[in-house]
Amino acid sequence: MTTQEMTKQEMIMNLREKREEKKKAKLKAKHRRCTIAIITLVAMMTVIFGTVYSASAKEITITEINEFAGTNETKTVKTRSESVEGALEEHGVNVSDTDKINVSTEKPVEDNENIVIKRGKRVTIKVGESEEVVTVTKADVKDALVEAGYIPGEYDQISANGDTVASSDTIQLVSVSHTDETETEVIPKGVEYVDDATLIKGQEKVVDEGQDGVKTITYKVTYQDGQEATREVIDEQVTTEMRNKVIAKGTMEPTPAPKNTTVKDTFATKSTVSDNGGTVNGYKYKKKITMTATAYSTSPSENGGYTVSAMGNPLGYGIVAVDPSVVPLGSKVYVTSADGSWSYGVASAEDTGGAIKGNKIDLCYGSNANDFGRRSCVVYILE
Numbered sequence: 373m374t375t376q377e378m379t380k381q382e383m384i385m386n387l388r389e390k391r392e393e394k395k396k397a398k399l400k401a402k403h404r405r406c407t408i409a410i411i412t413l414v415a416m417m418t419v420i421f422g423t424v425y426s427a428s429a430k431e432i433t434i435t436e437i438n439e440f441a442g443t444n445e446t447k448t449v450k451t452r453s454e455s456v457e458g459a460l461e462e463h464g465v466n467v468s469d470t471d472k473i474n475v476s477t478e479k480p481v482e483d484n485e486n487i488v489i490k491r492g493k494r495v496t497i498k499v500g501e502s503e504e505v506v507t508v509t510k511a512d513v514k515d516a517l518v519e520a521g522y523i524p525g526e527y528d529q530i531s532a533n534g535d536t537v538a539s540s541d542t543i544q545l546v547s548v549s550h551t552d553e554t555e556t557e558v559i560p561k562g563v564e565y566v567d568d569a570t571l572i573k574g575q576e577k578v579v580d581e582g583q584d585g586v587k588t589i590t591y592k593v594t595y596q597d598g599q600e601a602t603r604e605v606i607d608e609q610v611t612t613e614m615r616n617k618v619i620a621k622g623t624m625e626p627t628p629a630p631k632n633t634t635v636k637d638t639f640a641t642k643s644t645v646s647d648n649g650g651t652v653n654g655y656k657y658k659k660k661i662t663m664t665a666t667a668y669s670t671s672p673s674e675n676g677g678y679t680v681s682a683m684g685n686p687l688g689y690g691i692v693a694v695d696p697s698v699v700p701l702g703s704k705v706y707v708t709s710a711d712g713s714w715s716y717g718v719a720s721a722e723d724t725g726g727a728i729k730g731n732k733i734d735l736c737y738g739s740n741a742n743d744f745g746r747r748s749c750v751v752y753i754l755e
Contacts, residue, residue, distance in 0.1 A: 428452055430483040434465055438491040439511035440538040456481050470494055470507050495537055497522060498544040500597040511536045513543055525549070529596075549595045552606070559585030562616040570653070571622025571717060576690075578619055585614025622717065652706050655718065657752035661698070663731040665707065665716075667744030668693070670736065683722035692716075693723035693734035699753060706752040707735065718754070 429450040436445045451459040457477035460467060467473055470492040475485070490509040497504050497520055508516040516537045517524055522545055524530060531544040561582040571577055590607035593600060649658055670687040672679050681691050683701060692705065699705065699721045707716035716735050728734050733751055737744060 430459075430481055430485070432459055432481060432483075432485040432487060434460070434463065435486070435488045436465070436491070437488065437509070439509060440491065440493060440536070442511075451481060453481060455479065456485070456487060459485075460487070465489070468492075472507070472509050493537060494541075496542045498542065499547070508537060511538055513537060517543060517545060547595075547597050548601075551593050551595070553591050553593050555589050555591070556611075557587045557589060559587055559610070559614040561585070561614050564616045564618045565621050566618060567623045568620035569623050571620060571624060576619050576621055577718065578617065580615070580618040582615045582617035583612070585610060586612035652708070652752045653715075655706050655752070656755045657706065658755050659753040661731060661751045661753070662710070663733045663749055663751050664746060665733050665735055665744075665749040666746050667735045667737040667741040668725075669741040674741075681723040685720075685722060687723070687736055689736060690717075690719050691723055691736045692719045692721055693725045693728045693736075694721045695729050695732065696724065698731060699733075699751065704754040705733075706754055707733065707749055708752075710748060710750050716749070 429452050431448060431450050433446060433448045436443070438444075447463075449463050451462050453459040453462050455477065456475055456479055457467075459481045460477070467477060467489060472490045472492055474488040492507045492509045494505055494507050495516065497506055497517065499522065504520075506520040508519050510516040510519045513530055513532045513535055514524060517530070524545060525547065527548040527550060529546040529548055531546065532542065537543075561584050563582075566579065568577065588609050588611045589605060592604045592606045594602040648660075649656075650660070651657070668674060670679070675687065678687070680686055682693075685691065692707065694701070694703075694705075701722055701724075703721040705719050705721050707719055709715065719735070723734070723736070725734055733749065735744070
């Protein structure tokens with residue numbers, strides 16, 4: 373092959389290579405244009421779909437408060453969910469039956485919705501004999517009670533395992549109140565005896581009835597759950613002074629009647645009431661009767677074995693037996709002679725006798741009863 377022929381052949385080969393290179397270049401350019409077109413299309417679709425999504429999504433704010441853990445988190449997100457419950461699930465937020473949420477989870481979600489979730493805990497609240505299981509979101513024990521509707525008073529006592537609900541499942545509220553209470557206490561009167569020479573021995577006369585004193589005591593009383601817990605005296609005053617009862621005791625010896633003195637029965641069969649009121653020896657009387665008097669002793673052998681009167685009191689000087697139809701039993705009487713030569717004094721009409729009928733009176737004298745005999749006397753029925 374000549375040199376001229378070889379050069380021609382090389383030229384043909386070079387021309388073919390150049391044509392192949394041009395084809396490859398065209399294919400690369402076409403491929404690049406397709407790739408750019410696809411990328412552009414995807415970008416456009418992304419923008420379009422993003423715009424459509426953004427246009428249909430709602431922006432909401434979710435706040436989670438957990439006082440027990442000491443956390444408070446807020447985030448703003450978008451959601452295409454129809455309900456609040458769906459929006460929370462979409463963003464991984466769970467709501468348990470012990471949590472409190474400010475909106476219903478079943479309501480439709482709204483744009484710019486502000487959802488607040490407070491994490492809660494069940495606790496048992498005891499008040500007195502009752503108890504209630506409640507859900508609270510407050511970590512402080514007192515705040516938790518208020519949240520549950522229990523308002524502690526100023527002096528109420530709160531019992532729990534610590535100051536926070538996180539460390540206790542039971543809270544006990546003890547209602548405590550203080551009040552001042554006043555009571556009165558009687559100071560019993562005493563008895564004083566004084567000698568009185570105007571009264572016969574064995575006779576007594578009340579000079580002053582006296583009066584009981586009154587002491588007013590003020591207590592500070594503490595009640596817990598309605599029951600008295602403590603009582604403390606804070607003041608004590610005598611508001612009414614006590615005054616003793618004063619009784620005069622006779623010191624005068626009784627004047628005995630002459631021995632074997634008798635009177636006619638006319639005094640025993642008729643009443644000679646001469647006065648329906650007046651005063652005798654300082655005593656007020658309401659009736660005056662002339663009667664026949666006899667005497668008897670305290671000896672059981674002379675009184676059918678009895679040592680007490682018909683009213684049950686021991687026999688002794690100052691007790692007289694009467695007819696109850698004339699002098700009512702229990703009456704106080706004053707017995708003396710009409711001329712003042714002797715006096716029995718004040719007596720209590722509380723005995724009876726088979727022979728004591730009508731205007732008769734039997735005077736309990738003691739050892740000298742047999743010397744008395746029968747004699748006329750005036751009986752004053754005292755007021």
